[in-house]
Amino acid sequence: MNSQPNLPRKVKIVEVGPRDGLQNEKENVPAPVKIELVDRLSRAGFANIEAASFVSPKWVPQMATSSEVMAGIARRPGTLYSALTPNMQGFEAALAAGAGEVVIFGAASEAFSQRNINCSIAESIARFEPVAKAAKANGLRLRASISTAFGCPYQGEVPLDAVADVVARMRDLGCDEIDIADTIGVSTPRKTQAVMLRAAQKFPLERLSGHFHDTYGQALANIYASMEVGVAIFHSSVAGLGGCPYAKGATGNVASEDVLYMMHGLGIETGVDLDQVVDAGQFISQHLGRKAVSRAGNAIAAKRAG
Numbered sequence: 001m002n003s004q005p006n007l008p009r010k011v012k013i014v015e016v017g018p019r020d021g022l023q024n025e026k027e028n029v030p031a032p033v034k035i036e037l038v039d040r041l042s043r044a045g046f047a048n049i050e051a052a053s054f055v056s057p058k059w060v061p062q063m064a065t066s067s068e069v070m071a072g073i074a075r076r077p078g079t080l081y082s083a084l085t086p087n088m089q090g091f092e093a094a095l096a097a098g099a100g101e102v103v104i105f106g107a108a109s110e111a112f113s114q115r116n117i118n119c120s121i122a123e124s125i126a127r128f129e130p131v132a133k134a135a136k137a138n139g140l141r142l143r144a145s146i147s148t149a150f151g152c153p154y155q156g157e158v159p160l161d162a163v164a165d166v167v168a169r170m171r172d173l174g175c176d177e178i179d180i181a182d183t184i185g186v187s188t189p190r191k192t193q194a195v196m197l198r199a200a201q202k203f204p205l206e207r208l209s210g211h212f213h214d215t216y217g218q219a220l221a222n223i224y225a226s227m228e229v230g231v232a233i234f235h236s237s238v239a240g241l242g243g244c245p246y247a248k249g250a251t252g253n254v255a256s257e258d259v260l261y262m263m264h265g266l267g268i269e270t271g272v273d274l275d276q277v278v279d280a281g282q283f284i285s286q287h288l289g290r291k292a293v294s295r296a297g298n299a300i301a302a303k304r305a306g
């Protein structure tokens with residue numbers, strides 16, 4: 001039982017490892033390995049897995065197998081499989097692949113928008129408009145991700161008003177959920193609360209999510225701080241995989257194992273089996289030939305090994 005009145009009783013954890021986690025890997029990860037990873041995460045109980053990204057393969061070669069991955073996974077009833085779609089070309093591919101949710105992704109800083117999707121914020125919103133309409137027309141869930149909401153690798157500080165402005169534009173496109181992303185992991189708890197509360201002036205707090213990279217080791221603290229102000233949806237990546245190809249030096253998302261360990265310790269329901277996520281984390285780390293970047297995951301694996 002969660003006896004802390006200021007924390008949610010239940011949270012949704014969106015597993016982004018197969019997309020955000022793997023997109024930055026230099027060596028090609030074969031589709032069957034990605035499929036096995038998604039299937040393990042499905043069996044662990046995640047209600048939402050970001051499994052694919054229909055972007056230009058010239059920009060992000062690792063995601064070129066997205067159609068194959070979506071065709072090969074064993075879809076678990078109750079799990080929503082999401083895909084990134086920067087434009088209509090991406091949307092058509094996601095629709096054909098059977099994505100249940102499409103993710104349009106913009107930024108709160110102009111500099112990052114240019115580097116990541118090769119257009120201004122205003123141009124990106126114009127590109128997202130037909131995607132949003134098509135998502136609705138086809139009965140797909142629509143999510144938006146807003147990068148650099150807490151700081152930009154090129155521009156530095158990002159004003160709260162800039163975040164609020166993009167949140168409002170994404171809301172006007174009809175988004176069901178909006179991710180507030182700390183692309184380079186620079187935020188700290190009070191700043192996190194300020195950004196979340198400002199975003200919540202434009203979009204319902206219960207449909208905002210926190211997407212924290214752990215570059216400066218602040219991600220768990222930022223998640224806790226977000227929960228204190230009412231956020232109850234968080235993104236994490238198995239084994240702490242990841243980094244953004246257009247944010248130099250950015251490390252992975254906060255590790256799913258660490259988030260689950262904290263949530264369960266707080267008595268907060270996630271619906272996810274931590275042991276199975278640890279297994280999935282060890283599986284993909286072995287494939288990549290390195291140790292998982294998850295303190296809890298590695299501790300649990302070491303304890304099991306005796």
Ligand SMILES: CC(C)(COP(=O)([O-])OP(=O)([O-])OC[C@H]1O[C@@H](n2cnc3c(N)ncnc32)[C@H](O)[C@@H]1OP(=O)([O-])[O-])[C@@H](O)C(=O)NCCC(=O)NCCSC(=O)C[C@@](C)(O)CC(=O)[O-]
Nearest residue numbers: 054055056059060086089090105116117118145147181183
């Ligand atoms: C947006 C574009 C496509 C614009 O790229 P562009 O070059 O401006 O686009 P274009 O429309 O001029 O097209 C150029 C070429 O790309 C192709 N193309 C065009 N669109 C697609 C598509 N959907 N799928 C496949 N191919 C596509 C198109 O067919 C054409 O091919 P060509 O004629 O030269 O052979 C490009 O900049 C791009 O793909 N960017 C993706 C960047 C990316 O994936 N970044 C990582 C994900 S975001 C992220 O990680 C942050 C997040 C979400 O996790 C939150 C956080 O932590 O901040």
